[in-house]
Amino acid sequence: MRTVYWEDNCIKMIDQRLLPNTLEIVGYRTHMEVAQAIKDMVVRGAPAIGAAAGFGLALAARESASASTPELVADLQNAVAVLRSARPTAVNLAWALDRILKKVTGFNGTADDLRRIVLEEAQHIADEDVAINKRMAEHGAVLIDDGDTIIHHCNTGALATVDWGTALGVIRTAHEQGKHVHVLVDETRPRLQGARLTAWELEQYHIPYEIISDNMAGYFLHSGEAQKVFFGADRVAANGDVANKVGTYMLALAAHDNHVPAYSVVPTSTIDLSLKDGTQIPIEERDADEVLDIEFHGERIAPKNAKARNPAFDVTPNRLITAIVTENGVVHPPFQKNLRKVFTT
Helix, strand or coil: CCCEEEEEEEEEECCCCCCCCCCCEEEEECCCHHHHHHHHCCCCHHHHHHHHHHHHHHHHHHHHCCCCHHHHHHHHHHHHHHHHCCCCCHHHHHHHHHHHHHHHHCCCCCCCHHHHHHHHHHHHHHHHHHHHHHHHHHHHHHCCCCCCCEEEECCEEECCCCEEEEEHHHHHHHHHHHCCEEEECCCCCCCCHHHHHHHHHHHHHCCCCEEEEEHHHHHHHCCCCEEEECCCCEEEEECCCEEEEEEEEHHHHHHCCCCCCEEECCCHHHHHHHCCCCHHHHCCCCCCCHCCCCCCCCCCCCCCCCCCCCCCEEEEEEHHHHHEEEECCCCCCCHHHHHHHHHEE
């Protein structure tokens, strides 16, 4: 089952807010609904968001009543603005929309032909994501040794992509190659993508795991109980700075201090060569209620008038990254030089 797919003239996706207790497929027929689903994290993970945005644009093409190509192009450009603003940090969203816009700009055929082309390109993006993830997984699995215990942050499996996954896809491939691996799953607060989603996926793959709270990672790294750290990314700057789910920076710091390699696994579509470094990556700040509306023994943990901050991502400096795994190979420092090479491979 794919995380995001097109069926019966609508976009369907797994509602990830309901996992692990309920596996439910939801359908959307307007690009506004898709944009809201991305904001509400019905779908999440940079590659999955990109695919969802592409299909959202295909919905916008169907929604438009324009009979002329120029009018349809104008409607699509308006839809792009709506979808692009849904979540600012994940570069795959903008990448997918820009890729489809290139097909749209200057198109000389009929409006119906253009509608068909938009859907075809969105489907290409989704299909390519699966193939890219499997190539990444083959490259990354080489970095995992038999018997490794791996700390994994957030969710980077099939749920974060169209299928297979990035960092968790690497772990899954190593497992299927016969390597004995054990995963320490960061809960990934405040939305608990690790405890809810990664743990659920690992159970499907029959990979041994244990859930740990985010602040336990340093203990296992310092005690020598973890040999590798793997995570994904929502955007990588040209110098190799990595924006990923908040908490990645602290995990990479602890890994670096204990001489444990930390790997980021990303498709090249997540690498943004237009940004010099991580300071230029926009960081989404989400609603404070995600932090405050948490109960313990049936009672809210925070005082009634408490305030909170809720950045969804942080930036890990390139000096803390051992290597970046892409579908075109494993990239080692200096990233400023070597990241560009994977785009010509």
